[in-house]
Amino acid sequence: MSRFLFVVPPLVGHVNPAVGVAAELAARGHRIAWAGLPEVIGPLAGPTAEVFRCSAGPDGQTAVRPPDLRGPAALKFLWDGFLAPLAEAMAPGVATAVQRFAPDLLVVDQQAVAGALVAERLGLPWATSATTSAEFTGALDGMPLVAAWIRDRLAELRDRVGDPGATGDPRFSPHLVLAFTTPELAGGSVAGPVRFVGPSITARPTTAPFPWDWLDPARATVLVTLGTANTDAGSAFLTAARQALRERADHLQGVLVDPGGVLGDPAPDRDLLVARAVPQLELLARTALVVCHAGHNTVCEALWHGVPLVVAPIRDDQPVVAAQVAAAGAGLRVRFGRTDAARLGQALDTVLGHPAYRTAAHRIGDSFRAAGGAAAAATQLEQLLIPARQEAP
Structure with missing residues (x-):
């Protein structure tokens, strides 16, 4: 039996993939612990999860970002406003977790850089959990100044909480990088x-209630979701989606996820349901199309179920993921800030009206299942420890 410490940021979309891998390792007899924010990890990993608290900074979440911030400016804001402060805040908690739990291996999310820096300072093996494929695409190749700026920020962090003599990129373990996608998408x-x-798709401990008898089998269901971190920017888009769906109510039903309540709390009618949260995995099995922000988790969960997409990326890695969806033929990309009901409605009609999109979505979903998901990730982590066991006296 080995001990695995999962180091994760306070972001649901980054914890969820790790939960499936941790559960698989636990089922194989290994001991699991977490370093991060218990309020985020606990509801996802279950009430018995062993969690070592790490500070997430003064607010525990990313700084409030201007909704119109895009491109390099948004990336710099992400690092200065969230990733760098998070790394410094988490580092003492990660070190304490290592001391108390004595892990054989750290599994570190790419956005929880503290885990990698502490591991290299203490000389411990660590694997990267890459919950988005954006870092594998050379997205910064055309922005050398931004790439250099990020390297400088990482060097500053290493000087403060890591091993100043190390030279590797803490976003990529030299031992193992788990990419929760496949080449068919990436x-x-x-x-x-x-x-x-491939994606780590597993059942979740808790799900939101849903009126399943509301679904009309005679109409296709369209799920619209912008994730949990985009409520500041989503009002106009959700309003446009609502109008586009109402105009097609003769053959479509719409489910709009509105965690911030920007659309109010309207009572569901036979055409539209607005909810603060939905049991997404269960709902996707009954969904014909997903409209989303191109968040990696939502995209992969939709494609796992063979559901095509209309993607409207907002920021961060989302434009890269959206480009991957479009290049794979599994959906259409629209411009988030300039999409009205007419343009969005046309995109819905195109994707639903051409079977090639669903065919591509099924092809990618098949590649996900063939890759092995959480079980394959767990096997890779176990194999990483085999040389260490063989060298032990």
Whole structure:
């Protein structure tokens, strides 16, 4: 039996994939612990999860970002407003977790850089959990100044909480990088110890209630969701989606996820249901189309179920993921800030009216299942420890 410490940021979309891998390792007899924010990890990993608290900074979440911030400016804001402060805040808690739990291996989310920096300072093996494929696509190749700026920020963090003599990129473990996607979506191949294991899709401990008898089998269901971190920017888009769906109520039903309540709390009618949360995995099995912000988790969960997409990326890795969806033929990309009901409605009609999109979605979903998901990731982590066991006296 080995001990695995999962180091995760306070972001649901980054914890969820790790939950499935942790559960698989636990089922194989290994001991699991977490370093992060218990309020985020507990509801996802279950009430018996062993969680070592790490500070997430003064607010525990990303700084409030201007909704119109895009491109390099948004990326710099992400690092200065969230990732760098989060790394410094988490580092003492990660070190304490290592001391108390004595892990054989750390499994570190790419956005929880503290885990990698502490591991290298203490000379411990660690694997990267890459919950988005954006870092594998050379997205910064055309922005050398931004790439250099990020390297400088990482060097500053290493000087403060890591090993100043180390030189590797803490976003990529030299031992193992678990990519929760496949080349069929991400495109091409990458160098280094990267293993494409596909999405980690597993049942979740808690789900939101849903009126299943509301679904009309005579109409296609369209799910519209912008995730939990985009309520500041989503009002106009959700309003446009609501109008586009109402105009097609003769053959469509719409489910709009509105965690911030920007649309109010309207009572559901036979055409539209607005909810603060939905049991997404269960609902996707009955969904014909997903409209989303191109968040990696939502995209992969939709494609796992063979559901095509209309993607409207907002920021961060989302434009890269949206481009992957479009290039794979599994959906259409629309412009988030300039999409009105007419443009969005046309995109709905196109994707639903051409079977090729659903065919591509099924092809990618098949590649996900063939890659192995959480079970394949767990096997890769176990194999990483085999040399260490063989060298032990």
